[in-house]
Amino acid sequence: MSARFTRRRSEPILTLINVVFLLLAFFLVAGTLAARPPADLQLVALPEGARAPEPGRVALSAQGDILWPEGVADASAFIAQLPPEAGGVARILPDRAAPAPALVALARDLSAAGAQGIRLVAERGEAP
Structure with missing residues (x-):
């Protein structure tokens, strides 16, 4: 009588x-x-909200300072480093207290530098 071993399946x-x-x-x-946006940046709140930030974003502080990503000094360099999945669309993360003229000037600079489109990024929630 021989012993027969059956193989056990995992x-x-x-x-x-x-x-x-x-x-x-x-x-x-x-x-x-x-990369995370600056900690003190408070995004604009919209009732409908917006999608989470994607690649190709620049922040605008409450004082009107432009906070470029690391290694970027101006709008032309920012547009040049946009990832292919961004489709040439620049995204601006404005602080809710950012001055409107600074936001318009930034959008114009990005458009003049070759941005295919410009999106404003806001967070979900109620407007204050």
């Missing part, structure tokens, strides 16, 4: 757990690599 749930764990690790790393 649990299919283990594969699912491995995939979920790898996705979790990926999103944790990807989320921490994204």
Whole structure:
């Protein structure tokens, strides 16, 4: 009488757990690599809200100072470094207390530098 060994199949749930764990690790790393806007920047609030900021954004402070991303000094350099997925669209994150003339001047500069479009980014919530 010979002993017969049957091969045991691995649990299919283990594969699912491995995939979920790898996705979790990926999103944790990807989320921490994204550049964050300045901490004291308070975005404009709209009742309908807007989508989360995407690549290709520049901030405008309450004092009217333009806060370019790292390594960018002016509108031309900003447009040149826009990622392909932005589609040539520049996004402005204005502080809710930013002066309107500074916002208009920034939008004109970006448009003159070759921006295909300009979007204002706001946060969801009630307007104050």
